[in-house]
Amino acid sequence: MKRILPFVLAACTSPLFAQSEKNPLAELDWKFGPTTAKVGSVASQRVEDGYAFLEAPEVRKFDELIQEPYLESEVAVIAPDDLSWFAVYSWDPIGYVKDGEKGSLDSRAIFEAIREGTTEGNAERRRHGWPELKLVGWSREPHYDETTHNLEWALLFDSEGERSVNYNTRILGRGGVMSVMLVCRPEDLSSILPKFKAVLDGFGYTAGNRYAEFRAGDRIAEIGLSALIVGGATAAAVKTGAFKWLWKGIVVAAAAIVGLFKKIFGKGNRNQ
DSSP: OOSOOHHHHHHHTSHHHHSGGGOGGGGSOOEESSEEEEETTTEEEEEOTTEEEEEHHHHHHHHHHTTOOOOTTEEEEEEETTOSOEEEEEEEOOOBOOOTTTTOOOHHHHHHHHHHHHHHHHHHHHHHTOOOOEEEEEEEEEEEETTTTEEEEEEEEEETTEEEEEEEEEEEBSSSEEEEEEEEOGGGHHHHHHHHHHHHTTEEEOTTOBGGGOOTTSOBOSOOHHHHHHTGGGHHHHHHTOOOOOOOOOOOOOGGGTTHHHHHOOGGGOOO
16 A cells, blocks of 8 residues: 555465454454545545545554554545555645635646655655655646645655655645545556546535635635645645655555455455
8 A cells, every 4th residue: 555565465475364364454444335434523435335444543553554654634544445546634724725826836846845845754764764755756737626626736756666656635625624645556547546536526524614614714724725735734844844754655556466455354344
């Protein structure tokens, strides 16, 4: 998933893997579709058949198992049952973000700021003994949709010769921003993107938390759209040098993991 580790790949074909109770990933509290799951305290996600979902308490465990930095803002994970991609949800209660920059996003300046943040994030990865990330370039430059109030862009990363795309969506809300990061192989993005967008069709803020429900007197965020791309609520930390990490790792998809969830979980374990 963010990065399918060698021991996970090896387990897929081992007798040990067949015993799901011994696989730590299987012990997480996955919720299988069709169902509706909570995304933090401000939203919900419709989970269709063929997908699995982790709510907030399980995300830290998920990150630890796949050796990824955990962010306190992370509230959910969703993935299809063939593990061909996954997405991480993060909630930043930074207030109402004005979209005045929608026609003036400077992709070159934004990219350089992200490069700096990735460099500093690699220091954290080295401290943990984890592979470093190299920012290669835009896969898709930033775009803001005035109808959905979604800000989207995609970045191409390299780690130890393996490349992945982090496709980012920021869904503006009344009191903050929900970030949804899609991670997949670059060559799969065009085929996966329609499925990912269909998943997001099932996302919704709960009553009182929608962008259109803004009222005078609500808290206004101190950052705009460009800062959301650079780092959202942690953008100020980039300027002060206190930047930790923003970007998730690399997914290494292989035939060995096709149907992983189906192998781990029988239908009898599914949450309805």
